[in-house]
Amino acid sequence: MTLDDANLLAIFAMAVATYVTRIAGVVMLRFVTLTPRVKAALDALPVAVLTAVITPTVFMTGPAETIAGVLTGLAAFRLPLIGVLAVGAASIVAIRYLLT
Secondary structure, eight states: OOOOOOHHHHHHHHHHHHHHHHHHHHHHHTSSOOOHHHHHHHHHHHHHHHHHHHHHHHHHHHHHHHHHHHHHEOOOOOEEHHHHHHHOOOOHHHHHHHHH
16 A cells, blocks of 8 residues: 555544544534433444344354354353453354364
């Protein structure tokens, strides 16, 4: 990749778009009354986005990823986030090793 004006402009535009969307959320929340229902919806949003990103990978790849995804999902019911990440990483490595 060469560093020309078009590339720099694209990088700058993406940085501005990212910054504006993050700041817009903070600014817009000033005008929203955080009822318990709205707070519950905002608390559930990261889990919903993460699930939407991970689910296709779990079910559209090989059996090792599917098994590791299920194990990680089960671990999420009992462990804190760092434990879930450790279970996910360890299970995919172990299952790939056992299946090859």
